[in-house]
Amino acid sequence: xxxxxxxxxxxxxxxxxxxxxxxxxxxxxxxxxxxxxxxxxxxxxxxxxxxxxxxxxxxxxxxxxxxxxxxxxxxxxxxxxxxxxx
Amino acid sequence: xxxxxxxxxxxxxxxxxxxxxxxxxxxxxxxxxxxxxxxxxxxxxxxxxxxxxxxxxxxxxxxxxxxxxxxxxxxxxxxxxxxxxxxxxxxxxxxxxxxxxxxxxxxxxxxxxxxxxxxxxxxxxxxxxxxxxxxxxxxxxxxxxxxxxxxxxxxxxxxxxxxxxxxxxxxxxxxxxxxxxx
Numbered sequence: 001x002x003x004x005x006x007x008x009x010x011x012x013x014x015x016x017x018x019x020x021x022x023x024x025x026x027x028x029x030x031x032x033x034x035x036x037x038x039x040x041x042x043x044x045x046x047x048x049x050x051x052x053x054x055x056x057x058x059x060x061x062x063x064x065x066x067x068x069x070x071x072x073x074x075x076x077x078x079x080x081x082x083x084x085x086x
Numbered sequence: 087x088x089x090x091x092x093x094x095x096x097x098x099x100x101x102x103x104x105x106x107x108x109x110x111x112x113x114x115x116x117x118x119x120x121x122x123x124x125x126x127x128x129x130x131x132x133x134x135x136x137x138x139x140x141x142x143x144x145x146x147x148x149x150x151x152x153x154x155x156x157x158x159x160x161x162x163x164x165x166x167x168x169x170x171x172x173x174x175x176x177x178x179x180x181x182x183x184x185x186x187x188x189x190x191x192x193x194x195x196x197x198x199x200x201x202x203x204x205x206x207x208x209x210x211x212x213x214x215x216x217x218x219x220x221x222x223x224x225x226x227x228x229x230x231x232x233x234x235x236x237x238x239x240x241x242x243x244x245x246x247x248x249x250x251x252x253x254x255x256x257x258x259x260x261x262x263x264x265x266x267x268x
Contacts, residue, residue, distance in 0.1 A: 047191055052174045052216075052252020055181035063178065078181040079166060080174070083191045083250075 008070040010034045017041050017076065020065035026054045028084045032062070039066065039074045044082040051080045093121040103129045172211050172218065174252060185209055188251055192220060195246045196239055201227035205263060217256040218247060225264040236260045 014032040017039050021030035026049030032041045041062055045054050055078040062076045093099050097115070102122050105112065106129035116122035171182035193204035208221045220243055226235060240258045247255035 047194070048250060050249060050252045051183050051188075052176070052181070055174050055183070055252075056176040056178065059176055059178045059181060075179060077179065078174075078176075079171065080181070080183045080187060081166060082184065083187045085191070085194050 006071070008072065013039065013066060013070055013072060013074070016065050016069055017062040017074075020061040021058045021078075024054060024057045024061055025049070027058060028082075030058070037075060039076045040079065041076060042079045042081050044084050045080050047083045047085045051083070055080055093119075093125055095119050095121045097122055099125055102126050106130045107133055172209065172251075172253060173216050175216050183251065183253070188218075188253075191250055192222070192243055192246060195242055195250075196222065196224060199235075199238060199242065201230045202235055202239060203266075211253075213256075215254075217254045218251075219257040219259075220247070220255060221259045221261075223261045223263045225266055226262050228265045228267045232262055236262065 010033075014034055017032035018030045018041065021027055021032065021041050021043055026046050028044045028046050030041060030043045032039060034040070039062060041058055043054070043058060045051055058078045059076045062078075063074065066072045066074045066076075091099070093102070095115075097119070102112075102116065102125045105116075106126050111117075112122060112126050116126060166182070166184050170185050172185055172188055174181040174183050188209055189207040192209070193207045196202055196204035196207075203225050205223045205225055210219045210221075211217070212219065222239065222243070224236075224239065226232060239260055243258045244255045247253050
């Protein structure tokens with residue numbers, strides 16, 4: 001049986017990271033893109049949730065998701081771009 | 087906007103529309119004039135339709151909300167330069183918080199206080215750690231005990247910085263720039 005090569009496109013990696021971010025409590029919206037090996041996740045956070053803790057949870061969730069689903073070890077940087085006041 | 091052509095009778099159409107919008111009846115000429123009557127009736131129909139639509143609750147589909155948020159995030163990310171972001175501590179590497187978003191949040195906290203409105207909020211993060219210095223300008227209701235009120239603002243900003251932003255607040259400077267009379 002021949003070998004199997006798996007290649008996960010950058011867009012797919014970004015989608016996985018954004019989806020992982022949206023699963024974190026307090027995240028209202030999320031987008032992600034790649035710059036070299038850095039995965040940049042941009043989120044909006046519900047006001048009242050702790051931005052530092054939410055950003056860290058997103059970072060942790062995205063890192064773990066990319067490792068599990070894509071076999072990719074990535075450095076994830078999270079930017080809280082907006083606080084949604086309700 | 088181009089000029090509005092007068093009606094066939096010579097009367098300014100805008101005058102007829104204004105009467106319709108204000109709910110005023112047509113004057114003597116208008117009542118007998120087919121052109122004025124038609125323009126008036128058309129304006130009334132439009133007015134009724136606009137009011138009906140304005141009163142209908144707006145239902146935003148979840149996909150539309152997500153699309154709008156997505157565009158906001160795309161725009162925000164592409165515009166946040168390193169100097170416009172505050173550092174957030176994380177054991178997995180530093181994260182960022184848009185300075186403008188943090189300032190908006192702190193202003194909202196002040197605005198929620200009785201008798202106080204934030205006018206501006208500047209946030210600096212001067213040291214190697216993530217502690218922030220906050221400079222606020224506020225307007226206060228006339229008659230308010232300013233020493234007491236600003237102490238309350240200071241306490242609230244300290245708490246919001248820690249709890250909502252996740253940033254220790256080292257210093258809060260408040261300048262009362264104006265008063266308003268209730």
